[in-house]
Amino acid sequence: MTDAPMVGSMPTSAPSRGGATVFDVHDVSVHYGDFRAVRDVSMQVKQHQITAFIGPSGCGKSTMLRCFNRMNDLIDTARVEGDISYHGVDLYDPAVNPVEVRRRIGMVFQKPNPFPKSIYDNVAYGPKVAGAKGNLDDVVEQALQGAALWDEVKDRLKESGMSLSGGQQQRLCIARAIATDPEVLLMDEPCSALDPIATGRIEDLMVEIKERYTIIIVTHNMQQAARVSDRTAFFTTEVSEESDRRTGLLVEFSDTDKIFTNPADERTENYVTGRFG
Amino acid sequence: MSDLTTPAAYTLEDFRGSRKRMRTEHLVRAVLFLAALLSIVISVLIVASLVGEAWTFVSQVEAASLWSDGWFPRRGIYDIKTLLTGTLIVTVIAMAVAMPLGLGAAIYLSEYAPAGVRKLLKPVLEILAGIPSVVLGFFALTFLSPVIVQRLSSEATQFNIAAAGIGVGILTIPLVASISEDAMRSVPAALREASYGLGARKITTTIRVVIPAAVSGLVAAFIVAVSRAIGETMVVFIAAGATGGSLFSTDPFKPGQTMTAAIASQAAGTDQVRGAGLTFQSLFFVALLLFAITLVLNVLAGRFVQRVRQAY
Ligand SMILES: Nc1ncnc2c1ncn2[C@@H]1O[C@H](COP(=O)(O)OP(=O)(O)OP(=O)(O)O)[C@@H](O)[C@H]1O
Numbered sequence: 001m002t003d004a005p006m007v008g009s010m011p012t013s014a015p016s017r018g019g020a021t022v023f024d025v026h027d028v029s030v031h032y033g034d035f036r037a038v039r040d041v042s043m044q045v046k047q048h049q050i051t052a053f054i055g056p057s058g059c060g061k062s063t064m065l066r067c068f069n070r071m072n073d074l075i076d077t078a079r080v081e082g083d084i085s086y087h088g089v090d091l092y093d094p095a096v097n098p099v100e101v102r103r104r105i106g107m108v109f110q111k112p113n114p115f116p117k118s119i120y121d122n123v124a125y126g127p128k129v130a131g132a133k134g135n136l137d138d139v140v141e142q143a144l145q146g147a148a149l150w151d152e153v154k155d156r157l158k159e160s161g162m163s164l165s166g167g168q169q170q171r172l173c174i175a176r177a178i179a180t181d182p183e184v185l186l187m188d189e190p191c192s193a194l195d196p197i198a199t200g201r202i203e204d205l206m207v208e209i210k211e212r213y214t215i216i217i218v219t220h221n222m223q224q225a226a227r228v229s230d231r232t233a234f235f236t237t238e239v240s241e242e243s244d245r246r247t248g249l250l251v252e253f254s255d256t257d258k259i260f261t262n263p264a265d266e267r268t269e270n271y272v273t274g275r276f277g
Numbered sequence: 278m279s280d281l282t283t284p285a286a287y288t289l290e291d292f293r294g295s296r297k298r299m300r301t302e303h304l305v306r307a308v309l310f311l312a313a314l315l316s317i318v319i320s321v322l323i324v325a326s327l328v329g330e331a332w333t334f335v336s337q338v339e340a341a342s343l344w345s346d347g348w349f350p351r352r353g354i355y356d357i358k359t360l361l362t363g364t365l366i367v368t369v370i371a372m373a374v375a376m377p378l379g380l381g382a383a384i385y386l387s388e389y390a391p392a393g394v395r396k397l398l399k400p401v402l403e404i405l406a407g408i409p410s411v412v413l414g415f416f417a418l419t420f421l422s423p424v425i426v427q428r429l430s431s432e433a434t435q436f437n438i439a440a441a442g443i444g445v446g447i448l449t450i451p452l453v454a455s456i457s458e459d460a461m462r463s464v465p466a467a468l469r470e471a472s473y474g475l476g477a478r479k480i481t482t483t484i485r486v487v488i489p490a491a492v493s494g495l496v497a498a499f500i501v502a503v504s505r506a507i508g509e510t511m512v513v514f515i516a517a518g519a520t521g522g523s524l525f526s527t528d529p530f531k532p533g534q535t536m537t538a539a540i541a542s543q544a545a546g547t548d549q550v551r552g553a554g555l556t557f558q559s560l561f562f563v564a565l566l567l568f569a570i571t572l573v574l575n576v577l578a579g580r581f582v583q584r585v586r587q588a589y
């Protein structure tokens with residue numbers, strides 16, 4: 001995998017602080033029909049960092065994540081307000097083709113969703129739709145290695161991806177996403193169906209590939225957020241004034257160390273110490 | 278109630294359940310079984326009624342007249358291949374019309390149409406499905422034949438197989454569209470999301486994910502449409518032009534005869550048919566053949582669908 005242009009654009013500032021701003025989110029709210037699911041989110045996501053989204057169920061983590069690759073376009077009722085730019089380009093500009101966005105910004109979904117195709121074809125799908133020609137064996141093997149699945153499936157690549165266990169399916173989806181070699185990887189609870197060993201390997205993978213990618217991960221696992229992420233965003237819900245439904249909001253976004261050891265907001269502290277609700 | 282808190286006091290009686298409920302259950306089961314049985318009995322009766330007369334025909338007919346030239350039962354010429362060829366041509370033309378249009382409509386409705394447009398178009402499709410085939414037969418004869426078929430070929434006669442085939446095709450479009458659309462809509466949204474998430478376009482997603490995942494339903498749509506086309510009578514009866522009999526013909530621009538139309542045109546005057554040689558019995562033979570073909574088609578469809586399911 002040659003990525004000279006990526007190296008060229010590597011920031012000169014301290015690596016631990018991350019580099020250029022990848023996503024600049026300003027005052028974003030998302031509605032599903034009349035229901036406001038998240039409101040007023042502003043944040044900056046830096047290159048070559050792992051950013052974790054944590055917070056109680058229903059606070060809009062998945063909803064926010066899906067804004068970054070225009071996945072919410074696929075939901076008829078969803079409406080995104082505010083600005084999200086990617087390396088300075090307004091992602092929601094009418095001239096932007098969501099297909100181009102998603103080629104650069106890959107996604108692993110909350111529920112494993114392998115295609116009813118062979119394991120091999122699942123992984124090769126992304127490179128193929130991006131126009132890759134010829135033999136993809138190496139790409140497939142590398143991606144499966146990366147997702148810690150290769151050893152389990154190397155003898156049965158022709159079998160259906162649906163025949164795998166839930167945890168294997170999730171790793172297949174991770175392999176499928178990294179096979180396209182995206183610039184950003186959005187991962188929605190990628191380890192929720194995995195055993196501790198596979199989880200460990202996925203975490204290793206994330207740390208390893210953040211040299212090349214930028215990763216945003218949604219997780220319910222505090223230790224995981226603390227272990228792998230550089231920055232953590234804590235979301236919660238609040239009963240909104242206009243309706244009695246709960247709207248999500250971003251409470252605090254800072255270095256992971258700070259969120260877990262010295263959070264500025266009381267709600268964050270209650271959540272990370274397990275005193276939530 | 279206090280017994281429930283001390284499991285040690287359970288006896289078999291506690292788990293026997295209400296006898297009355299059990300009896301109702303048995304009764305429901307018996308009624309449902311009878312309903313299922315009745316449909317089997319009816320099918321068997323139909324086949325039995327066909328087999329009797331068909332057997333008379335087969336045992337009495339001269340073998341040579343089964344493979345002569347043309348279908349003229351009143352004259353004792355029972356060339357089955359005339360009917361089979363006519364049926365085949367009509368079916369092929371019908372599928373050539375119905376599959377692309379029906380599938381196209383299904384893809385549009387399921388993948389492209391905004392919710393509002395879909396709500397508007399689906400009832401329109403159902404109206405098309407509700408058009409009586411007599412009406413379509415006349416449409417085929419008075420519009421399709423002069424406006425389309427006779428333009429395509431200057432040789433085409435007014436009554437011709439091609440117009441009938443197109444008519445039958447139009448008749449089966451809603452069937453193909455609605456079964457295919459159901460099949461594609463039942464493909465989980467998560468699979469589409471997976472594809473879009475990997476940077477695939479809509480057309481790529483449709484062709485490489487949705488259609489393969491829906492293939493068993495699409496095959497079902499095809500087979501059902503073929504069965505329908507083979508069994509369609511009125512359109513062919515009116516537009517294909519061969520009343521009573523037909524010469525053997527492979528030319529879609531000429532009149533021809535299908536199995537169903539052959540039965541209909543003779544059965545229109547059953548009284549005269551009875552006693553006119555084996556004419557009456559020959560119709561049963563054709564009907565049995567029709568039944569056999571449809572049966573084989575359905576079994577094949579079942580096999581195919583199963584094989585596809587296993588692959589996934
Ligand atoms: N497609 C949708 N249509 C309508 N409402 C939705 C849709 N998807 C999510 N919501 C609502 O938006 C809110 C946020 O949902 P979201 O899935 O983003 O939460 P989450 O933080 O990811 O929760 P979890 O941790 O359980 O995955 C919830 O109230 C949910 O009911």
Ligand SMILES: [Mg+2]
Pocket residue numbers: 061062063110188218
């Ligand atoms: Mg979620």
